[in-house]
Amino acid sequence: MFISVKHPSDAAARPDVTAAVVQSAARIGYDDLPASVVAATKRVLLDTLAVAWAAGEAGGVNAARAMALRGAPGHASLWGHRGTRREPSAAAFFNGTLGAALDFDSLAGQVHADVIVAPAAIAVAEQQRRSGRELIAALALGNELTIRLAAATTSNKGWFHTSIAGIFGATLASARLRGLDAGRTHNALGIALCQAGGTQQSHVEQRLTKRLQSAFAARDGVISADLAALGVTGPKAAFEGPFGLFALFEDGAAADVLDGFGSRYLLLETALKRFPACGCSHAALQAASELVERHGIGADDVARGEIVITPYMDRLVGGAFAPEANPQVAGQFNVRYSVAATLLRGTFGLADIEPLAVLDPAIRPIVDRLSVRVDETRTGTFAPADVTFETHDGRRLHQRVEALPGSPAAPLSEDEIYAKLVGSLTYGPSALSKAQADALIQRIGRLEGVDDVSALFDLVR
CATH class of the missing domain: 1.10.4100.10 (2-methylcitrate dehydratase PrpD)
Structure with a gap:
């Protein structure tokens, strides 16, 4: 916090x-x-x-x-x-x-x-x-x-x-x-x-x-x-x-x-x-996003992965991935899904919490290759989080994120804020035009x- x-x-x-x-x-x-x-x-x-x-x-x-x-x-x-x-x-x-x-x-x-x-x-x-x-x-x-x-x-x-x-x-x-x-x-x-x-x-x-x-x-x-x-x-x-x-x-x-x-x-x-998901997933999402971008990896490259989070984070997003009853809520409140989606699609945005995306048959095998470990010594609400990917070619890729993305400690840029505003206002059945969004x-x-x-x-x- x-x-x-x-x-x-x-x-x-x-x-x-x-x-x-x-x-x-x-x-x-x-x-x-x-x-x-x-x-x-x-x-x-x-x-x-x-x-x-x-x-x-x-x-x-x-x-x-x-x-x-x-x-x-x-x-x-x-x-x-x-x-x-x-x-x-x-x-x-x-x-x-x-x-x-x-x-x-x-x-x-x-x-x-x-x-x-x-x-x-x-x-x-x-x-x-x-x-x-x-x-x-x-x-x-x-x-x-x-x-x-x-x-x-x-x-x-x-x-x-x-x-x-x-x-x-x-x-x-x-x-x-x-x-x-x-x-x-x-x-x-x-x-x-x-x-x-x-x-x-x-x-x-x-x-x-x-x-x-x-x-x-x-x-x-x-x-x-x-x-x-x-x-x-x-x-x-x-x-x-x-x-x-x-x-x-x-x-x-x-x-x-x-x-x-x-x-x-x-x-x-x-x-x-930064992401349309529970804040308890954001540090891990940021870590996964950085690894994907830095190393140019995707789901097919990763043999297994580990996500290390705090006890409070685990309470809200560390549970089993069971999307059948409420796909969108499951996508928002499961850190393994959000990291898996980032590996599969290279990003995590509004489209990734749509029911069809959460229920995509390609996502389950990736989720199953990811594990969550709770570090009982950590007391944070939204951070820190560690993500480690082991690739099929033997690499071990690790990233830690210490602060909640978008917080004063890790603020979004003005361009990122504007992109979020326009991207959201022009999304969905009530979408505005770009001109209306700007207005x-x-x-x-x-x-x-x-x-x-x-x-x-x-x-x-």
Whole structure:
């Protein structure tokens, strides 16, 4: 993990952490955000929109679309569906499903913050006809709260940190865009506590509910703000209470959420993913890609291979390759498949998680030649990883990757970021033209100049 918050062992838990978060956020407007935070917020938003646009045929999306279309007509866009609008919670659910479906969305520490906060915030901003400046501020604060809540945890018992932290970020952003005062925003965070949930069981069983957990959190963040606006009250000590977030879900220091809040932004350390797969596979994928490119090898050259990963990585991507039930999820959450696909096809991109690619009969023999070894001495979440290939002609090729590709320690270049954006926006059944993709990229780049977010997607309708 590349984001950390200090955990002083002798620090007493503050009794007013949730209230302090509300008060701190209320004092921060667009003009108070550093230019670097504004730029990072727009960059991450673009990444979220792009990977969502590419997900129109992903498993579970048709069901999410059907659920959203049952909702009442409204003012919030269903991404990739020209002219189709629903009420904000339905739109947030559908767009949240899209954003998470390809596992190509950004990572901040252990959480995918923006894929929850952005669907909620944009839906409410469209409904309320907020400006781009107001949307940027809400996104920045919602993402920051999500990242800080996850970073303040000191255990990982199997809760899905993205959704249990993300609902609070989505709620804070939604409440802000709805114009709720401090009291009702405080209640909204308490209401969010009563809806928080999410489990890594979906990851280890490779079920479609993994991608829906982000959607649930986005939807419920909108609903939490809606209920607070209607006068519903919620627990005041959502984070620090004896039955609050840290007491019941994961161990941690609630007071650490406030350390530098509003002056030091953890969102600046968000990673943009290089590959459409679980982040726990990325270091190994990068290592395999470097070996393939450097030595000009392919699947036919490799007699056997070994992938060395950490215990946490093994929990999510080290299991058996069993793609029959959910091919796409299996492709995203199996490190042997992703390395095998890189050997077979020379790269790993969106086409490699399509069901036909995952079920390709040529892939199984390659997977079977690869083994996973867990190094119990390693504690990393996403790195390091080692890949070793033994070739038929007797060579032993090895590569280690120490940092998550796309993280601040190993950032993508501007050309790589642009290629990902355009490649994703022009992919799948909702594909934009290259000109439309460039126009949307430019519009988000100038988001602070948009007077009414309800017109944000007009140029692609």
